[in-house]
Each structure stands twice: as structure tokens, then as C-alpha cells.
Amino acid sequence: xxxxxxxxxxxxxxxxxxxxxxxxxxxxxxxxxxxxxxxxxxxxxxxxxxxxxxxxxxxxxxxxxxxxxxxxxxxxxxxxxxxxxxxxxxxxxxxxxxxxxxxxxxxxxxxxxxxxxxxxxxxxxxxxxxxxxxxxxxxxxxxxxxxxxxxxxxxxxxxxxxxxxxxxxxxxxxxxxxxxxxxxxxxxxxxxxxxxxxxxxxxxxxxxxxxxxxxxxxxxxxxxxxxxxxxxxxxxxxxxxxxxxxxxxxxxxxxxxxxxxxxxxxxxxxxxxxxxxxxxxxxxxxxxxxxxxxxxxxxxxxxxxxxxxxxxxxxxxxxxxxxxxxxxxxxxxxxxxxxxxxxxxxxxxxxxxxxxxxxxxxxxxxxxxxxxx
Amino acid sequence: xxxxxxxxxxxxxxxxxxxxxxxxxxxxxxxxxxxxxxxxxxxxxxxxxxxxxxxxxxxxxxxxxxxxxxxxxxxxxxxxxxxxxxxxxxxxxxxxxxxxxxxxxxxxxxxxxxxxxxxxxxxxxxxxxxxxxxxxxxxxxxxxxxxxxxxxxxxxxxxxxxxxxxxxxxxxxxxxxxxxxxxxxxxxxxxxxxxxxxxxxxxxxxxxxxxxxxxxxxxxxxxxxxxxxxxxxxxxxxxxxxxxxxxxxxxxxxxxxxxxxxxxxxxxxxxxxxxxxxxxxxxxxxxxxxxxxxxxxxxxxxxxxxxxxxxxxxxxxxxxxxxxxxxxxxxxxxxxxxxxxxxxxxxxxxxxxxxxxxxxxxxxxxxxxxxxx
Numbered sequence: 001x002x003x004x005x006x007x008x009x010x011x012x013x014x015x016x017x018x019x020x021x022x023x024x025x026x027x028x029x030x031x032x033x034x035x036x037x038x039x040x041x042x043x044x045x046x047x048x049x050x051x052x053x054x055x056x057x058x059x060x061x062x063x064x065x066x067x068x069x070x071x072x073x074x075x076x077x078x079x080x081x082x083x084x085x086x087x088x089x090x091x092x093x094x095x096x097x098x099x100x101x102x103x104x105x106x107x108x109x110x111x112x113x114x115x116x117x118x119x120x121x122x123x124x125x126x127x128x129x130x131x132x133x134x135x136x137x138x139x140x141x142x143x144x145x146x147x148x149x150x151x152x153x154x155x156x157x158x159x160x161x162x163x164x165x166x167x168x169x170x171x172x173x174x175x176x177x178x179x180x181x182x183x184x185x186x187x188x189x190x191x192x193x194x195x196x197x198x199x200x201x202x203x204x205x206x207x208x209x210x211x212x213x214x215x216x217x218x219x220x221x222x223x224x225x226x227x228x229x230x231x232x233x234x235x236x237x238x239x240x241x242x243x244x245x246x247x248x249x250x251x252x253x254x255x256x257x258x259x260x261x262x263x264x265x266x267x268x269x270x271x272x273x274x275x276x277x278x279x280x281x282x283x284x285x286x287x288x289x290x291x292x293x294x295x296x297x298x299x300x301x302x303x304x305x306x307x308x309x310x311x312x313x314x315x316x317x318x319x320x321x322x323x324x325x326x327x328x329x330x331x332x333x334x335x336x337x338x339x340x341x342x343x344x345x346x347x348x349x350x351x352x353x354x355x356x357x358x359x360x361x362x363x364x365x366x367x368x369x370x371x372x373x
Numbered sequence: 374x375x376x377x378x379x380x381x382x383x384x385x386x387x388x389x390x391x392x393x394x395x396x397x398x399x400x401x402x403x404x405x406x407x408x409x410x411x412x413x414x415x416x417x418x419x420x421x422x423x424x425x426x427x428x429x430x431x432x433x434x435x436x437x438x439x440x441x442x443x444x445x446x447x448x449x450x451x452x453x454x455x456x457x458x459x460x461x462x463x464x465x466x467x468x469x470x471x472x473x474x475x476x477x478x479x480x481x482x483x484x485x486x487x488x489x490x491x492x493x494x495x496x497x498x499x500x501x502x503x504x505x506x507x508x509x510x511x512x513x514x515x516x517x518x519x520x521x522x523x524x525x526x527x528x529x530x531x532x533x534x535x536x537x538x539x540x541x542x543x544x545x546x547x548x549x550x551x552x553x554x555x556x557x558x559x560x561x562x563x564x565x566x567x568x569x570x571x572x573x574x575x576x577x578x579x580x581x582x583x584x585x586x587x588x589x590x591x592x593x594x595x596x597x598x599x600x601x602x603x604x605x606x607x608x609x610x611x612x613x614x615x616x617x618x619x620x621x622x623x624x625x626x627x628x629x630x631x632x633x634x635x636x637x638x639x640x641x642x643x644x645x646x647x648x649x650x651x652x653x654x655x656x657x658x659x660x661x662x663x664x665x666x667x668x669x670x671x672x673x674x675x676x677x678x679x680x681x682x683x684x685x686x687x688x689x690x691x692x693x694x695x696x697x698x699x700x701x702x703x704x705x706x707x708x709x710x711x712x713x714x715x716x717x718x719x720x721x722x723x724x725x726x727x728x729x730x731x732x733x734x735x736x737x738x739x740x741x742x743x744x745x746x
Contacts, residue, residue: 039698039705046685068672068697076675076693084689299441302449312419316457320449324441325412331704332412 001141001188001215003028003247003268009361013239013266016356019056019216019247021088021140022186023080026055028247029263029356031349032090032271033342036060037067038083041276042334043342045085051312052342056088056140058271061133062097066116066123070136078138090271091134092251093143093192094125096220099150107147107164127172131189135179139187143218144172146192151224158196165194166208173212188215190249193238196221197230206241216247219267223252232261239266256285256348260365263352275345279337282326285344291319293337298323311343312336374514374561374588376401376620376641382734386612386639389729392429392589392620394461394513395559396453399428401620402636402729404722405463405644406715409433410440411456414649415707416715418458424685425715429461429513431644434506435470439489439496443509451511463644464507465624466516466565467498469593472523480520482540500545504562508552512560516591517545519565524597531569538567539581546585561588563622566611569594570603579614589620592640596625605634612639629658629721633738636725648718652710655699658717664692666710671696684716685709 005017019026033040033048035057040048048054059079064070076082079089095112098105102114111126127145134142145168147161169191176189191209195201209217219238222231231253239248249269250262262270275285284291286306291298293305304314305322313322313336325333355364378390392399406413406421408430413421421427432452437443449455452462468485471478475487484499500518507515518541520534542564549562564582568574582590592611595604604626612621622642623635635643648658657664659679664671666678677687678695686695686709698706728737 037697037701037703038694039703042704042708044685044705044708045689067701068693072673072693072697075673076691082691082694084694300445300448312417316418318449318455320441320445321411321455321457324410324445328410328440330410330412331415331707332417334704335415335417335708 003216003245005245007357007359009264009356010359011362012264012365013236014263014352014356014361015266015268016353017247017268019088021056021188023086023088023140024055026088027353028268029259029349029352030056030269031259031345032056032058032269033345034058034060034271034273034276035083035085036273037063038073038079040338040342041280042331042338045083047312047339048085048342049087051339052346054087054342054346056090057085058090058092059137059139060094060097061091061130061137061143062094062101064091064137065094065133066118070133074136074138078136080138088140089137090141091137091139091143093130093145094133095130095143095146095192096148096251098125099148109164109167111145111168112147127168128175131172131176131179135185135187141188141190141216144169144189144191146194146220148194148221148224149196151196151221151226153196155198155201158194158198159201162194162196162201162205165192166205169209169212173214190214190216190218192218192220192251193242194221197226197234199234199237202234202238203241206238210241210243214246216249217242218249218251220251222250223254223272228258232265235262235267236265256344257368259345259348260352260368263356264361264365275341276338279341280334282333282337284337285341287344293319293323293326305340306344309340309343309347311340313340376589376618378618380730380732382637382729383732384735385637385738386609387636387725387729387734388639388641389726390620390641392461394429394561396459396461396513397428399461400726401641402632402722402725403429403642404632404718405429405431405642406718407431407644407646407649408456408458409646410436411446411452413711413715414653415704415711418456420685420712421458421715422460424712425719427460427715427719429463430458431463431465432510432512433467433470434464434503434510434516435467435474437464437510438467438506439491443506447509447511453511461513462510463514464510464512464516466503466518467506468503468516468519468565469521469624471498472521480537482537484518484541485520500541501548504545504549504552508558508560514561514563514589517542517562517564519567519593521567521594521597522569524569524594524599526569528571528574531567531571532574535567535569535574535578538565539578542582542585546587563587563589563591565591565593565624566615567594570599570607572607572610575607575611576614579611583614583616587619589622590615591622591624593624595623596627596645601631605638608635608640609638629717630741632718632721633725633741636729637734637738648714649711652714653707655706655710657710658714660717666692666696666699678713679717682713682716682720684713686713
């Protein structure tokens with residue numbers, strides 16, 4: 001994978017670039033829709049590609065490892081073929097889900113022992129095994145196993161987790177490089193910067209991981225409940241310590257108005273379940289605010305969710321119809337709402353990218369900072 | 374609405390024709406996908422039209438009357454506009470749902486008093502009001518209110534329900550013709566033949582309704598639990614007593630292998646929730662039998678549901694992937710499975726129609742009768 005920077009904002013840290021992957025070019029900054037279990041809930045891959053023009057999606061290693069299993073996915077020709085998505089796929093390391101979903105975790109130097117949230121079976125993730133799992137998927141971008149402490153975390157605990165994350169990253173990279181000597185790989189591997197909300201720890205971690213000369217870097221452990229200003233501060237200081245010519249990915253953010261904030265701090269990639277999860281719950285993002293579709297005010301509203309949105313949903317359906325589907329519990333609602341919310345996120349990122357290329361990003365940042373969501 | 378017969382089978386009662394509606398031509402025999410609450414569950418109208426090429430769908434008066442209400446739908450420009458479906462729509466009378474879903478029914482000569490299954494509110498359907506509701510929808514084909522007794526029904530009870538159905542049909546038509554004198558209507562009105570499984574009652578009902586000179590006729594009260602041979606017998610004898618130049622619609626059937634059986638008995642139109650409901654439950658129809666997707670035998674099966682099926686699902690996804698989505702409870706499964714099952718039903722009807730046009734329907738009937746579902 002190669003990253004090419006096309007433009008940089010002279011005022012902020014924003015940059016526009018292209019990730020060249022084995023499954024097509026991904027223009028950055030980019031928002032990656034989340035397809036946890038090898039599907040973006042309610043959206044067909046055809047619509048994701050042709051209608052929304054998403055260039056890359058995220059899938060979850062933890063979930064797919066447990067069900068249907070990476071060996072099955074490998075046997076079916078890899079994750080792209082399995083889910084009929086021929087554009088780029090990024091998979092996370094599974095670390096975050098192990099720490100948030102599973103029971104009875106035991107962390108050792110070798111990795112993390114956990115019980116499946118599905119059936120209680122015991123499993124082990126090591127820095128090496130998570131690389132192998134993601135290579136079985138055939139991911140375009142894989143992540144190294146990390147330890148993601150909850151927030152707030154004591155300094156000592158955060159330091160311990162961060163240093164283990166660094167050692168795991170080194171072990172993961174040794175394994176990954178060995179595997180790539182055996183067979184040329186189309187999978188890039190990103191280490192993940194941890195360190196909770198401690199500047200020193202973030203700096204130490206970024207410095208240590210930079211030595212790995214990875215194709216890109218992720219910033220993890222944000223969006224775990226901390227105040228927004230703190231997340232932005234951590235992202236900013238971390239981004240500054242990472243190699244300038246590599247893509248930087250903040251995991252798990254964010255709200256529509258946060259996207260340009262992260263971009264302004266030198267972030268190139270983001271992902272979040274918010275647009276799709278909120279869609280299913282009836283929270284629809286518009287260019288001028290939020291529509292909570294169940295509200296009575298939309299009962300007889302003939303307007304689309306957002307007049308200025310080009311998505312299939314807004315071209316064809318009224319708020320009154322969508323409210324009806326939502327109240328009737330129709331799954332078609334999830335599809336229509338998700339198509340819309342993802343279009344908003346992807347369009348927002350495309351606007352941001354255009355602004356950077358045209359040298360107008362600071363104006364855009366100022367304008368969107370005044371919007372309320 | 375005009376019905377044109379294009380070919381008749383010289384051996385059976387099968388015929389091929391075209392229904393000319395205000396929302397396009399519908400080639401018959403036709404299977405109508407069910408869109409109960411103004412959506413075919415899990416399928417976008419775009420896919421229903423462009424992918425499946427459905428020409429007509431069914432929506433339920435009872436459900437839409439209760440939620441979101443016919444006045445809202447009228448206000449939003451009618452049902453076609455509301456649900457973004459510009460092809461033909463048939464709506465039932467609401468009678469069947471009143472008798473199967475709602476509580477505390479009280480039948481009088483004026484109509485039926487019932488309580489909503491949603492909130493217990495009292496409502497009244499009369500032969501006149503159900504015409505008005507369907508005219509508010511702007512349905513291409515509407516049904517007259519009928520009384521559909523459960524099966525088995527005592528003769529006297531079945532006779533009483535049938536005769537009330539005839540009187541309601543007359544009242545409905547008087548009202549409908551009055552309304553069409555006020556404003557030219559694009560809505561055809563079909564009366565419904567009842568009479569349970571009694572030949573004499575079916576004959577009496579068909580004879581009485583034939584006098585109404587309707588644009589088409591429905592045969593109701595079948596597929597209510599009776600043996601299949603009995604349903605076919607009732608459909609056959611009823612069809613023979615209805616005007617030959619009008620379309621005949623059997624409500625609520627059936628399984629894939631039943632479709633040609635009904636066509637052989639002179640039926641032109643059918644609808645059923647089976648393809649879509651079975652799809653959501655993981656029962657997939659193929660040209661050679663049924664695939665119950667949760668079965669372990671499909672765990673590592675790289676084949677599509679049906680090798681010979683041209684649908685989006687079969688062109689792109691393996692049984693292994695679909696099984697994964699089903700077990701993971703992903704709503705995308707419902708969409709992919711429904712697309713497939715509906716394609717099977719619509720293709721089956723298109724094959725039947727072609728066979729009739731080419732004079733080869735008896736061979737097709739023989740071949741499919743030997744299939745097991």
C-alpha cells in the first residue's frame with residue numbers, strides 16, 4: 001500500500017491524499033462505513049459502491065473470527081469475495097472488542113485469553129494470531145493487536161497497557177514481515193497508538209511505533225467516553241509525532257461535526273458506527289441539523305430528510321413516509337435511513353477533501369464549527 | 374382498466390393476457406409481491422422494479438388505514454407517490470385482516486365494527502368506506518369488503534357470510550359508481566367470491582357477482598387451512614362461472630408448485646406472503662427444491678442458492694455467506710433472501726406465461742407437478 005499526499009492546508013494540519021490499495025484507490029481524508037459482520041447493516045454492497053461510492057469499509061476481526069471464522073472466509077476466497085465487495089477493506093485487530101464485549105479476559109505477555117460473547121468458548125488472541133486471521137481475510141489494511149484500557153484509566157495501568165501494546169506491535173510486525181517473506185502480501189499493517197489521555201504516554205507510544213516504519217498508523221483509545229476536547233488534543237499531539245508521509249487513522253470517531261476537527265489535526269482516516277446505528281434508531285443527519293424521525297412534527301411532512309441531499313432516500317421519500325416505516329418497524333426503514341446517513345458522512349468528507357485541494361479548508365472548518373448536531 | 378387475453382391453452386384453462394392499468398401494463402398470469410405496510414419488507418422499490426421487474430404489488434388496506442391512515446396517504450399524493458412505486462398497486466378490502474387480526478368484531482348489515490390490533494381503538498369498515506379508503510390510496514385495483522369465515526365453516530354460517538358478501542359487493546359498487554360519476558377514476562373494483570368449501574355457495578356467489586359487470590373478480594376464502602385439492606377444486610369451479618373476459622384473482626396463494634396449478638384452472642392473478650416471509654425465515658426456493666439456509670450442510674457451501682437463478686443474490690453470494698448472515702441476525706439477509714425468493718416466483722410466472730404463449734403449458738404443468746417443495 002502506498003500513500004500519496006496531494007495537498008496540505010497551510011493553516012491547519014489537514015491534508016488530502018490517496019491510499020493506493022490492492023482493491024483500488026481511496027481518496028483521503030476518508031470516512032469508512034462499518035460492516036462489522038461482513039455486511040454494512042441493511043445496505044447491499046452494490047448500493048455502497050454504486051450509490052454511495054464508498055471506497056473502503058471496515059470489518060471487525062473479533063466478530064468474524066468468532067463467526068463464521070477466518071478459515072471459512074479464507075476457504076470462500078477471502079473477505080472481499082465472501083461479502084461481494086471488491087473495493088478496499090480495513091479490519092481492526094479485535095483488541096477493542098475483546099476488551100468491550102467478551103468476558104473473563106486474561107492478559108499475558110503472549111496475548112489475551114477471552115470468552116466468546118456468543119457461546120462462552122475460550123479463545124486466545126496473540127499479536128501473531130491476529131495478523132494471521134486478518135491475512136486469512138485478505139484485508140487491505142490490518143491492525144496489530146492492542147490493549148485498550150477503559151477511560152478513565154490510572155496512569156500506571158495506562159502505561160502498562162501502552163507498553164504492552166508497543167511490545168505486541170513489535171511482535172506482530174516480526175510475524176507479519178516473516179509472513180510477507182514467504183508470500184508477497186497485499187495487506188498493509190498499522191500499529192495502534194495507545195496511552196489513554198496522558199500526553200507523555202501518547203508521545204512515548206507514537207515514538208516507539210514510528211520506528212516500525214509501518215505503512216500507516218492508527219490512534220486508538222479515543223471516543224471511549226472522554227470529553228471531546230480531550231480526544232481532539234490527544235489526536236493532535238499524537239498525529240504530530242507520527243511520520244508525516246504515512247496515513248493516520250483515528251479509530252471510532254465521530255459525529256458529523258467532529259470529522260473536520262480531526263482532519264484539521266492531521267487525521268486522514270476515520271470510522272464510526274454512528275451513521276448506521278443512529279440511522280436504525282431513527283436519528284438522521286442533515287446539512288442543517290438532526291431529524292429525529294419519530295417526532296410528531298414529521299407526521300405530515302412531505303419534504304425529504306434533507307433538501308440538498310442527493311441520496312436515493314432523499315430523492316424519493318418524504319419524512320412522513322420514513323416516519324411511517326419507522327413506527328411500523330419495517331426493516332426497509334433501516335436501509336433507507338442508513339443510505340442517507342452514510343451519504344451525509346461520505347459527502348461531508350468529500351467536501352472536506354475538495355476544500356483542502358482548493359485551499360479553502362479553514363473556511364469550511366469555521367462554517368461547520370458553527371453547526372449544531 | 375382493460376384486460377386483454379392474448380393466448381389460451383387448448384388443453385387446460387390457462388390463459389395469458391395483459392392488464393392495462395393507469396400505472397402500466399401487467400402481463401398475466403402474474404404473481405404480486407406483498408407490500409403490506411407500503412413496503413415489500415426489506416426490498417427497495419427501485420430493486421423491485423429494476424432488478425425483479427415486478428409490474429404490480431399488493432398493499433393491505435387494513436394496515437394502511439390504521440397506520441399511517443388513508444387521509445395522510447391521500448395528502449402525500451397517494452400510495453404510489455408515498456412509497457415511490459410508479460407501477461400498479463392492488464389493495465385488498467381489509468376484510469380478511471379484520472377477520473384474522475383484530476378483536477371484538479361485530480358484523481352488521483352496514484359493515485364490520487372492529488378494534489385495531491395496534492391500540493384497541495374502535496373502527497368501522499363498511500362496503501362504502503373501504504371503497505373510499507382505497508380511492509384515497511389511488512389503488513389501480515381495489516377490492517370490495519367481504520366476509521371471510523374461518524375454515525371449516527358450517528354451511529349455514531358460510532351461506533350467511535357469502536350472501537352478506539354479495540350484498541356488500543352490490544352496495545360497494547353502487548358507491549363506487551356514484552364516486553366515478555363525480556370524478557373519473559383510475560381505480561378498478563373487484564368483488565370477491567366467497568362460499569367456503571361449498572360448491573353450491575361458490576356457484577351462487579359467482580353468479581350473483583358476475584351480474585355486477587366488474588373489471589375483474591377475486592376468489593377469496595381459500596388458503597385458510599383447507600387441503601390443497603379442495604382449494605384447487607373451489608378455484609376451478611368458481612373460475613368457470615366468472616365472465617371469461619375478466620381477470621380472475623385467487624387471493625393469498627401459494628407455494629411455487631401451486632402457481633401453475635391455479636393457472637391451469639383459469640386463474641390470472643395471485644399474491645402471497647410466502648416468498649417474502651419464508652425468505653426472512655431462511656427458507657429459500659430454488660428450481661430444484663428448497664434450501665433451509667440454517668442447516669449445517671450449507672456451512673462451507675460456495676454455491677449460490679440456485680445455479681440457474683439470475684437474481685442479484687445468486688450472482689454474488691454463496692450459501693455459506695447467506696448462512697452466516699442468517700445466523701448473525703443481519704437484516705441484509707432478509708433483503709438478499711427476499712430478492713431471491715421473489716425472483717423465483719416472478720420467473721416462475723414468466724415461464725408459465727411464455728409456455729402458454731408458445732402452446733406448451735401442459736408440458737410445463739406436467740414437469741413442475743413432479744417437483745417437490
